[in-house]
Amino acid sequence: HVRPTVSRIDEFVGPTSFASGQALVKHFVQQVCFFSIWSEFGHSLQLIIDRKAPAHLVFLRKVLHEAFSLSGRDDTLGVFAYSDSEKNTPRVQAPTLSIIGDSTPEVFFECLDEGNVSSGLVPRLLVMEYEGDRPDLNEGAGFPPPDHLVQDVAQLAAAALQLQKENRFVQVPHDPDARALLLDFCADADDEIRGGDEAHRQVWNRTHLNAL
Secondary structure, three states, X not given: OHHHHHHHHHOOEOOOOOOOHHHHHHHHHHOOEEEEEEOOHHHHHHXXXXXXXXXXXXXXXXXXXXXXXXXXXXXXEOOEOOOOHHHOEXXXXXXXXXXXXXXXXXXXXXXXXXXXHHOOOHHHOOOOOOOOOOOOOOOOOOOOOOHHHHHHHHHHHXXXXXXXXXXXXXXXXXXXXXXXXXXXXXXXHHHHHHOOOHHHHHHHHOHHXXXX
C-alpha cells in the first residue's frame, strides 16, 4: 500500500546538485519535471556566480537562467552543440526545476554584490529569511508525516505523472481578486524598475513571476 505511493513521489525527486549545465540538460531529458534539495546552498551559489567560475559552472548558470521561464506549454530549452558530438544536448520541452536550498545568512549574503545581482541569477530566487531568536526545542519534529498528508501528496504526484505521460498542460486561472492584486503588484514593480541603478532594476525585474 505504501510502497507504490512513495515511488510516485520519487518520480519528482531530483539530484542534490549538478556538476555542470550539460549535466542538468541531460538530466532534464530523463526527468523533465523535478525538484532538488541543495543543502548549504549558499556555498553552491558562491561557486556558480563567481566571476572567475570555471566554464562548466558558467554554463550551469546559463542553463539555470534560461530554464527559469521555460515551463510553459510551448516553451523549450534549446539544443547545445559541441565540437565533440557526443556531448551535444537535445531539445527539452517545458523543463521544470524547483531548487529548495538552505543556508546560513552569513554565507548566502556574503557572496552577493551589485555585479552578482545584476547578472540575473539571484533575482530569480525567492528568499525566505528567519530573523528571530533561536526557538525552543520542537519535540514534535522527526516523526513521519500523517498518512492522510502522504496520500494527498501521492495523489497530486499521480495526477502530475498522468498529465506528463499524456503531454497535457493545465492552465491555472486567476480569480478576480487575485488578478487585481497581481496587477497592482506589477504596477508597483514597474515603478521600481523604471528608477534606480541596474542592480535595483534586476531585483524587481522578476518579482511578478515569483508572485505568480
